[in-house]
Structure formats: structure tokens, C-alpha cells
Amino acid sequence: xxxxxxAEHDPExxxxxxxxxxLQQKVKARWxxxxxxxxFDAPEWRLLLPLGAFFVLFFAAPLVVLFLVxxxxxxxxxxxxxxxxxxxLTDAFSxxxxxxxxxxxxxxxxxxxxxxxxxxxxCVHAHPRLRSLLVFLVILPILTSVVVRTFAWIxxxxxxxxxxxxxxxxxxxxxxxRLLFSEVGVVMVLAQVQMPLMVLPLITTLQRIDPxxxxxxxxxxxxHWRTFRRVILPLWLPGLVAGSILVFAAxxxxxxxxxxxxxxxxxxxxxxxxxxxxxxxxxxxxxxMSVLLMISVLLVVYLLNLAGRARWAxxxx
Amino acid sequence: xxxxxxxxEFLGAGVAAGALALLPxxxxxxxxxxxxxxxxxxxxxxxxxLAPYFRKKTGADVIQTILLATDQVAKLEAARGKPPFxxxxxxxxxxxxxVKAGVLEKYPVDKSPNYKDLVPAFQDPWGPKISxxxxxxxxNPKKIKERPKSWNDLFNPVxxxxxxxxxxxSTLGMAFMVDxxxxxxxxxxxxxxxxxxxxxxxxxxxxxxxxxxxxxxxxQQEQIDIAPYNFNFVQTLKxxxxxIDFATLDTGIPAWRTSLHVVxxxxxxxxxxxxxxxxxxxEVQEGMERTPYWVIPTNGKVPLKGEIVKQVAKSQDDLxxxxxxDWPKINEHRSEWIERFNRDIKL
Numbered sequence: 001x002x003x004x005x006x007a008e009h010d011p012e013x014x015x016x017x018x019x020x021x022x023l024q025q026k027v028k029a030r031w032x033x034x035x036x037x038x039x040f041d042a043p044e045w046r047l048l049l050p051l052g053a054f055f056v057l058f059f060a061a062p063l064v065v066l067f068l069v070x071x072x073x074x075x076x077x078x079x080x081x082x083x084x085x086x087x088x089l090t091d092a093f094s095x096x097x098x099x100x101x102x103x104x105x106x107x108x109x110x111x112x113x114x115x116x117x118x119x120x121x122x123c124v125h126a127h128p129r130l131r132s133l134l135v136f137l138v139i140l141p142i143l144t145s146v147v148v149r150t151f152a153w154i155x156x157x158x159x160x161x162x163x164x165x166x167x168x169x170x171x172x173x174x175x176x177x178r179l180l181f182s183e184v185g186v187v188m189v190l191a192q193v194q195m196p197l198m199v200l201p202l203i204t205t206l207q208r209i210d211p212x213x214x215x216x217x218x219x220x221x222x223x224h225w226r227t228f229r230r231v232i233l234p235l236w237l238p239g240l241v242a243g244s245i246l247v248f249a250a251x252x253x254x255x256x257x258x259x260x261x262x263x264x265x266x267x268x269x270x271x272x273x274x275x276x277x278x279x280x281x282x283x284x285x286x287x288x289m290s291v292l293l294m295i296s297v298l299l300v301v302y303l304l305n306l307a308g309r310a311r312w313a314x315x316x317x
Numbered sequence: 318x319x320x321x322x323x324x325x326e327f328l329g330a331g332v333a334a335g336a337l338a339l340l341p342x343x344x345x346x347x348x349x350x351x352x353x354x355x356x357x358x359x360x361x362x363x364x365x366x367l368a369p370y371f372r373k374k375t376g377a378d379v380i381q382t383i384l385l386a387t388d389q390v391a392k393l394e395a396a397r398g399k400p401p402f403x404x405x406x407x408x409x410x411x412x413x414x415x416v417k418a419g420v421l422e423k424y425p426v427d428k429s430p431n432y433k434d435l436v437p438a439f440q441d442p443w444g445p446k447i448s449x450x451x452x453x454x455x456x457n458p459k460k461i462k463e464r465p466k467s468w469n470d471l472f473n474p475v476x477x478x479x480x481x482x483x484x485x486x487s488t489l490g491m492a493f494m495v496d497x498x499x500x501x502x503x504x505x506x507x508x509x510x511x512x513x514x515x516x517x518x519x520x521x522x523x524x525x526x527x528x529x530x531x532x533x534x535x536x537q538q539e540q541i542d543i544a545p546y547n548f549n550f551v552q553t554l555k556x557x558x559x560x561i562d563f564a565t566l567d568t569g570i571p572a573w574r575t576s577l578h579v580v581x582x583x584x585x586x587x588x589x590x591x592x593x594x595x596x597x598x599x600e601v602q603e604g605m606e607r608t609p610y611w612v613i614p615t616n617g618k619v620p621l622k623g624e625i626v627k628q629v630a631k632s633q634d635d636l637x638x639x640x641x642x643d644w645p646k647i648n649e650h651r652s653e654w655i656e657r658f659n660r661d662i663k664l
Contacts, residue, residue, distance in 0.1 A: 093660055158538035158539065159523075181540075260527075262527070264662060265525050266664055267659060278387050279387055279655045280652035280656060
């Protein structure tokens with residue numbers, strides 16, 4: 001990231017025309033933004049009021065209640081204490097669960113990136129008719145309940161499941177792999193279940209990229225790698241960041257998938273919160289854990305956003 | 318199109334459609350009664366035997382919400398006087414919590430004609446016991462030729478990676494741990510022997526389900542071959558073609574009573590009582606005392622038969638001899654043990 005600004009003043013840069021084109025893109029994007037924001041001078045912003053009221057009532061207010069419960073002695077909001085936060089933050093077992101949850105999110109997001117990017121690329125560059133079919137296939141999983149999809153994965157990943165039986169009959173393995181109730185299994189299923197959240201923003205971003213830019217870069221003498229690093233990747237970045245934020249937030253909080261595929265021995269924050277709230281009837285502690293999970297997820301989202309705003313990233317209007 | 322729909326007409330139609338949607342649905346039909354039920358055998362028996370009988374008697378429909386007892390207590394407590402369901406189903410441990418939390422109404426015995434026919438041990442001022450649940454060992458007879466006899470059989474090295482357990486938030490999980498401890502010198506107030514033995518058992522354990530609903534899938538997918546399990550659940554799975562059989566324990570058959578309750582501030586308290594009373598009716602209990610449910614009856618007029626006689630008890634008197642657990646004592650430590658179990662098993 002730090003190398004990028006320096007490169008702009010690189011005396012050896014051989015593509016001033018290209019830089020100009022990029023600059024134009026940036027200016028255009030800026031213009032579109034200005035145009036858009038000027039529209040907000042009109043009284044239409046009031047159209048946002050119903051949604052705003054809905055959010056305050058059903059999103060912000062419950063969060064405030066959650067926060068208050070986390071600082072109290074019981075569900076009746078009696079007393080004030082930070083003991084629940086202290087208990088969590090000084091307990092190695094609890095901290096390891098939070099750590100595992102964040103790591104799980106990162107792993108699943110990485111898998112989504114690796115598989116989602118090529119998929120989005122194919123969707124964008126396919127023949128229009130094939131493209132609509134592919135986009136439909138990408139959206140298809142969202143149309144099924146996540147519980148149903150997760151149970152289907154139990155059938156696939158089990159010791160007598162499709163995957164193990166196929167590997168066994170091909171002679172790739174001697175005895176069934178332990179996929180169900182393992183972190184590998186959870187990551188696999190999360191990546192599949194949340195894949196649309198990665199692919200859809202990527203498709204939107206990729207579609208807007210002017211293919212001439214890469215050609216221009218190549219024509220002006222930049223190599224494959226330089227073209228990728230200085231042109232393609234910055235243009236992709238907003239989509240990559242948006243997709244990663246969505247997938248990460250969804251994976252760290254995916255209670256159904258985590259518990260059904262992970263079982264009781266792989267504990268992540270959502271299951272831990274559930275156990276404390278219902279099994280142990282310790283609502284304030286569960287609330288404190290929810291707040292801490294939210295802060296951790298927001299922190300990662302903030303870092304991802306920061307990456308997306310790096311100077312070398314091109315913002316789309 | 319020659320005539321375009323104007324803005325006013327469009328808005329008018331929209332408002333009309335919206336108003337229609339807001340009208341009460343079929344004012345004649347009674348609002349459905351929302352009831353809680355357990356996963357597995359219970360929601361099936363309630364849906365297929367109890368709900369039709371109840372509908373015939375009252376004309377009201379039933380909407381099920383499938384929740385473990387601990388979840389129900391948590392939901393009722395969180396809802397604070399606006400309960401999401403009118404009838405709760407409880408096992409003995411969570412029932413104590415529910416009564417303490419003040420989320421249940423005392424059962425109006427005088428409004429329930431079938432109540433007096435219950436065997437006295439199954440009458441309870443907080444709500445009638447509708448059945449007994451007994452546990453033992455569920456096993457795959459194709460893989461395990463020798464019928465298991467005690468929890469000790471789970472340790473057989475031959476079953477490495479094939480043993481299943483379930484988390485302690487379900488009564489099955491907790492009752493197993495308590496009985497496991499009792500067979501090793503522990504008691505309802507001290508299950509340390511069970512935790513100690515669990516450490517040795519873990520190498521054999523292939524899966525621990527986080528919720529009881531997933532436990533069935535483990536047998537179905539042959540992820541596990543042997544596990545502590547409910548008598549009824551095994552019968553229901555067997556009927557579905559799963560390779561599973563139930564073995565009772567030589568050390569005595571652990572059992573607990575399951576009951577139905579009217580929830581405090583219920584939307585339809587009268588229907589709730591009628592629903593619970595329907596569960597006590599001989600027709601309903603007989604209807605559930607068959608394949609694939611084998612729900613043990615609590616009405617004295619309903620004789621025991623079939624699988625129940627073969628595996629659990631010959632008569633109502635025998636039911637009294639099952640190995641009941643002291644839940645008030647267990648409850649003193651329940652949340653602590655749930656926490657301890659989760660820590661001990663974490664990978």
C-alpha cells in the first residue's frame with residue numbers, strides 16, 4: 001500500500017497517457033458522486049424516514065437494550081456492573097472461542113474469494129445468455145433455506161456420505177475422512193452457503209470495468225503483472241472488499257451452519273452465546289458476549305473498509 | 318394497451334389490496350393455538366395424533382413450535398408476559414426452572430375431565446405428566462452384533478470414533494451424565510466420576526451433537542453406531558428404515574416424566590387446557606402407544622403394550638420401579654455442569 005503513492009511519482013514510469021486515463025476515471029467517478037449528492041438537496045430525502053424509523057425501532061433500540069442488559073445483573077436490568085465483560089476478557093477459554101470464530105470467518109472468506117473471483121469473472125465474460133443462466137445459478141442457493149442446505153451437507157460430508165464414498169471407491173483414501181464435525185467441514189459449508197454474498201458484489205464491480213483499460217495498459221508497455229497490480233486489482237478492490245465484508249460478517253454469526261456441521265465440540269461465539277442464554281440462563285453474560293462479538297466483527301469490517309479506501313483503489317460511482 | 322392505469326387508480330387499488338390483507342382471516346374459524354413440542358417423536362405424535370383429535374373436539378387448529386425445554390423457559394422469560402406460545406412441554410429439570418421463573422400457570426384441574434384418570438404419580442398441580450421418557454443405548458445392529466448392556470460398553474475400543482453423545486442442554490444429555498456418574502459411585506449432587514470417565518471416553522467419541530435434533534441425523538448418516546438415546550426416538554427412527562435398535566441398561570432404566578403446561582398470560586388459556594386435556598384422553602394415549610411413537614401412557618385406563626411391555630415395563634406398577642433422578646438436586650448444579658461439559662469436550 002505504501003509503495004503505491006510512491007509509484008505515481010516514479011520518474012521511470014513509462015505510461016503517462018495511461019495515468020491520465022486512470023485520472024479521468026477517478027474524476028468521472030468523483031463527478032458522478034457530486035451529481036448524486038446534489039440530488040439530496042431535494043426534499044426526497046424524506047423518503048428515507050420510514051426506513052429510518054424502522055431501523056431505530058427494530059434495530060437500534062434492541063441493540064441499546066442488549067447493551068444495557070450486558071451491563072446489568074439480570075434481565076430485569078437491575079444493578080450496574082462490568083463483571084460480565086471482565087469475566088469474558090480474563091477467561092482463556094472464552095477468548096479462545098472468540099479467536100476461533102474470527103479465524104473461522106477469515107478462512108471461509110478466503111475460500112469464498114478463491115472460488116468466487118473466478119466464478120464472477122466467468123459470469124461477466126460469458127455470452128449474455130449463458131451469463132443470465134450463471135447468475136441464476138449463483139442466486140439459486142439463496143432461494144433455499146440455510147437449514148435445508150446445511151442438512152444436505154450433512155449427507156454429503158458424513159462418513160458414509162457422497163464425498164467419502166466417492167473418494168473410497170476411487171481408491172484415494174483407505175478409510176473415511178472426518179469431514180463432518182471438523183473445522184474443514186464447517187469452512188467448506190460456510191463457503192458454499194455464503195458464496196452468493198461474495199459473487200454478486202464482484203459481478204457488479206467486474207461488469208463496470210472498461211476492458212479497454214487493461215488493453216491500454218498493455219499497449220503502453222506494462223507487463224501482465226504490472227497491469228494486474230496497477231490496473232485490474234485496484235478496479236476489483238471495491239467488489240472484493242464489499243464481498244469479503246458480507247461473507248465475513250455472515251460466517252462469524254452463522255449459528256445454524258456452525259452448530260449442525262461443527263457439532264458441540266467446535267464451539268464458536270453464536271453457539272456459546274446460545275448456551276449461556278438458554279442452557280445456563282445467564283442473559284447478561286450472553287449479552288456481553290454478543291456485544292464483544294459485534295465489536296470484533298465491526299473491527300475486521302473496519303479494517304477491510306480501510307483496505308478498500310487505499311489510495312490506489314478506484315472507486316466506482 | 319389503450320387505457321393506462323392512472324396514478325390515483327393504482328394507488329386506490331393498492332390501498333384496497335392492503336386493507337383486504339389486514340381483514341381478519343375467516344372470522345368464523347378460531348385462532349390457531351400455538352403450542353411448544355420437542356423435536357423427534359414428540360412433534361410427530363403431537364402433529365399426527367393429538368392435533369387432529371383436538372381439532373375435531375374444538376374446531377381450532379394447532380401451530381407447533383419445536384423447542385427443547387430449556388429454550389422454552391428462556392423464550393418465555395425473555396418475552397416477559399407476552400408468551401410466543403400457550404402450551405409448554407417440560408421435562409423435570411427445566412420444569413423447576415420454569416416454575417421458579419414464574420412463566421407457568423397452575424393447571425386448572427376442574428376444567429380437565431381426563432385429569433382424574435391419571436395414575437397418581439403423574440398428577441401435578443403445575444400440569445399433568447403426559448408420558449415417561451426412558452433412556453438407554455441406541456445402536457446400529459448391523460455394525461454392533463453384541464447387544465450393549467451398560468454405559469461401560471461405550472468404552473469398547475472396537476467402537477473407536479463411532480460413539481455419539483449430545484450436549485447437556487437436552488434432558489437426554491444431562492440424564493445420561495447423571496446416570497453415568499451414579500454407576501460409577503457418583504450421585505445427583507456429584508457427577509465428578511462421570512466427568513472423569515468422559516475424558517477416557519472421548520477417544521471413542523465420533524460426534525457430539527450440539528442439539529438433539531441433529532442426533533437423529535448422526536445415526537441416519539451412519540456417522541455414529543452407538544449412543545445414549547431415548548427409547549421413543551429409537552422407535553421412530555427404526556420405523557423410518559434407519560438401522561437402529563434400543564438396548565436397556567442392566568444397571569436400571571433411567572426415566573423422567575414429561576409434562577404439559579399452560580403458560581402464564583396465554584393468549585387462549587381455555588384452548589390450552591383443552592389441548593392438554595386431550596393429551597390425557599385414552600383415545601389419544603392409545604393412538605400414541607403404537608409404531609412409530611411408543612409414547613408411554615400415563616392414563617390408568619390405558620394398558621401398556623407392544624414395545625413398551627417388551628423393553629420397558631410390564632405394567633403401570635413396573636413404571637414406578639424405573640430409575641428416577643432427583644432433579645431438584647441436579648438443578649442446583651445444572652448450568653455449572655453444562656459449562657464444564659462444554660469446556661471438557663472442546664477440541
